[in-house]
Amino acid sequence: MIDGLMQGFAVLLTFQNLSLCLLGAVLGTLVGVLPGLGPATTIALLLPISLKLDPTGAIILLAGIYYGVAYGGTITSVLMRIPGEASSVVTCIDGYAMAKNGRAGAALGIAAIGSFIAGTVGVLGVMLLSPPLAEIVIAFGPWEYAALMLAGLSMIAFFAASGVARAALMALIGLFLGSVGLDPMAGTPRFTFGVPALVDGINIAPLALGLFGLSELLFLALSGDGKPEILRAPSGMLGFMPNRQEWKRSAGPIARGSVLGFLVGLLPGGGAVLASFLSYAVEKRLTKYPHEFGKGAIEGVAGPESANNSGTAGAFIPLLTLGIPSNAVTALLLGALLVHGVQPGPMILERQPELYWGVIASMYLGNFILVVLNLPFVGLFVRALEVPRRFMATSILLICVIGTWSTGLNHFDVLLAAIFGIVGFLLRRAGFDLGPLILAYVLGPTLERSLRQALLISDGDLMDVVNHPIALGFLIVAALVLLSAVTMRKRPAVVQDGGS
Amino acid sequence: MRGHVRAVGIAALVFAALAGWEASRLQAWSPFDGPGPGLVPQVLAVLIAVAALGVMAAPGDGALEGGDASPLRSRCFLAYGAAMLGVALALPYAGFIVTGFAATLLVLRVGEGRSWARSAGWAVILVVAVTLLFGTALGVPFPDGPAERMLAPLRLIRIG
Numbered sequence: 001m002i003d004g005l006m007q008g009f010a011v012l013l014t015f016q017n018l019s020l021c022l023l024g025a026v027l028g029t030l031v032g033v034l035p036g037l038g039p040a041t042t043i044a045l046l047l048p049i050s051l052k053l054d055p056t057g058a059i060i061l062l063a064g065i066y067y068g069v070a071y072g073g074t075i076t077s078v079l080m081r082i083p084g085e086a087s088s089v090v091t092c093i094d095g096y097a098m099a100k101n102g103r104a105g106a107a108l109g110i111a112a113i114g115s116f117i118a119g120t121v122g123v124l125g126v127m128l129l130s131p132p133l134a135e136i137v138i139a140f141g142p143w144e145y146a147a148l149m150l151a152g153l154s155m156i157a158f159f160a161a162s163g164v165a166r167a168a169l170m171a172l173i174g175l176f177l178g179s180v181g182l183d184p185m186a187g188t189p190r191f192t193f194g195v196p197a198l199v200d201g202i203n204i205a206p207l208a209l210g211l212f213g214l215s216e217l218l219f220l221a222l223s224g225d226g227k228p229e230i231l232r233a234p235s236g237m238l239g240f241m242p243n244r245q246e247w248k249r250s251a252g253p254i255a256r257g258s259v260l261g262f263l264v265g266l267l268p269g270g271g272a273v274l275a276s277f278l279s280y281a282v283e284k285r286l287t288k289y290p291h292e293f294g295k296g297a298i299e300g301v302a303g304p305e306s307a308n309n310s311g312t313a314g315a316f317i318p319l320l321t322l323g324i325p326s327n328a329v330t331a332l333l334l335g336a337l338l339v340h341g342v343q344p345g346p347m348i349l350e351r352q353p354e355l356y357w358g359v360i361a362s363m364y365l366g367n368f369i370l371v372v373l374n375l376p377f378v379g380l381f382v383r384a385l386e387v388p389r390r391f392m393a394t395s396i397l398l399i400c401v402i403g404t405w406s407t408g409l410n411h412f413d414v415l416l417a418a419i420f421g422i423v424g425f426l427l428r429r430a431g432f433d434l435g436p437l438i439l440a441y442v443l444g445p446t447l448e449r450s451l452r453q454a455l456l457i458s459d460g461d462l463m464d465v466v467n468h469p470i471a472l473g474f475l476i477v478a479a480l481v482l483l484s485a486v487t488m489r490k491r492p493a494v495v496q497d498g499g500s
Numbered sequence: 501m502r503g504h505v506r507a508v509g510i511a512a513l514v515f516a517a518l519a520g521w522e523a524s525r526l527q528a529w530s531p532f533d534g535p536g537p538g539l540v541p542q543v544l545a546v547l548i549a550v551a552a553l554g555v556m557a558a559p560g561d562g563a564l565e566g567g568d569a570s571p572l573r574s575r576c577f578l579a580y581g582a583a584m585l586g587v588a589l590a591l592p593y594a595g596f597i598v599t600g601f602a603a604t605l606l607v608l609r610v611g612e613g614r615s616w617a618r619s620a621g622w623a624v625i626l627v628v629a630v631t632l633l634f635g636t637a638l639g640v641p642f643p644d645g646p647a648e649r650m651l652a653p654l655r656l657i658r659i660g
Contacts, residue, residue: 163558168551169554172544185537214584219566222571223566393607405640414587422584428566429566460529
């Protein structure tokens, strides 16, 4: 393992990869600061650019954005009560209250330090757990894979913010879109309607750029161009240091948030958002100062901020070792790897160790870069909010167009992206979460291939799954998850209780 | 909100019907090759219809994302939407540079209400920046168009 990590640092310590790691962290922080422009949109926008890089460089850049966002989102949550990113929503409650009480520096400081500690814990977890998990998964057959994919998809329905039925509808449409093109086993064209560009299926670039990039453009057009009120951040480094009492109160939440976040990040459908909400609920229950929650309790900042960072790291385990994304962002990362011809899964450690360990090493360095960047440059990042809509929106439009064109070099993809942009806008406007759609789209081909292989081997006997205890276990988990998803939907209560 | 959700449900039902009809023409099972190309799409079409009915039965509450105002009454929204579709439709005939410039100009002048001079200024800056980044620095081949044909001999971009 140490040898692997050394290999990772050797891969990372080239000028190109170091620059990409820094660029990813800076872009991630910027994206986190800008409300609306989330990591999925940014990764979708950068997907075409990443195709010009080698797979390791591409994933280092895109992963940097993913974990950088969690840091950046804190800044606007604390100083403006506007979550730059979904995983920072819960920080708005006590972070902003602390800022109003004159403790903005302490809130930002403990968030950055907690994030750094949790990020490091998360990366250590990825490093320690991935290899043994990969060894277990290597023995999986078609039934196990198909059941694992179904279990992953069922968890999406459980964790999706928009409700079970809506998440299920989005996931099913995503699976269907993934089936367009040549059938993976017999090579029969499906749903191509005579369009040659569809024979290879719907490319991830028009789908992602349309659903996330162009739909965001339409929302930007619909929003006002007003400037938000920003509370003042400290000017010197000392201003970010929490006092002794705040340190003491934050130690436990940081430790708990790091572990909880990492474990939640492992779950398909989990990740940073859920981790931060759960951590807030746990800290609110365990604190000695419950009356301060909602009015500026530092535990309400330290716990969730730690949890969302380790959750981000934890999400890399299912992505790299199982080839299963946990959320829309990791689905796009998986898409980027697939476009590069890299198939994440248990064999990645043997076939592409430089990529696996390079990403791990970049996460170590990225966390360090982020903590160094975040505190002294808070003021600079906040100024990004002053970029007028007209500049940002027109840039998104042209980047989406040329980005979509560049991945397939055909006009049909650009038209498809525009259509997906409108569809994405309409779905989001009606409260549908697009995460399950892109996730299922990415998982769909593997699910179908595994299922059909399993049915072929068992001569069409569905009951053959009972001869595969691991697969049966996954199916039972999927059934239980769906059952609980239908019977209990209490997550939003966490914020309402603690809020305002 | 409920009306929008139900509209999505109806659209999903139509989608499921069309998808199911198309999928029914594919072989679902072969006695020799086992599961065929139509199996999964046929199952998915049925499940989409069921989920769509579920969504329509319990549309839920909540505010519309982006506010209650109709997007079709927003000049800015219509300008961005028209620019988006316009670029996609004009790209095969006019290339990226001309359509990108025209779309940016339209959005800034009509949608954002900027002056012609400012709109044209930003449109030029943006198109040049995107062309230099993607075309020159990253070597992305550009769609064929009159401006691209002028720039290609200068080796600033190549046509795909």
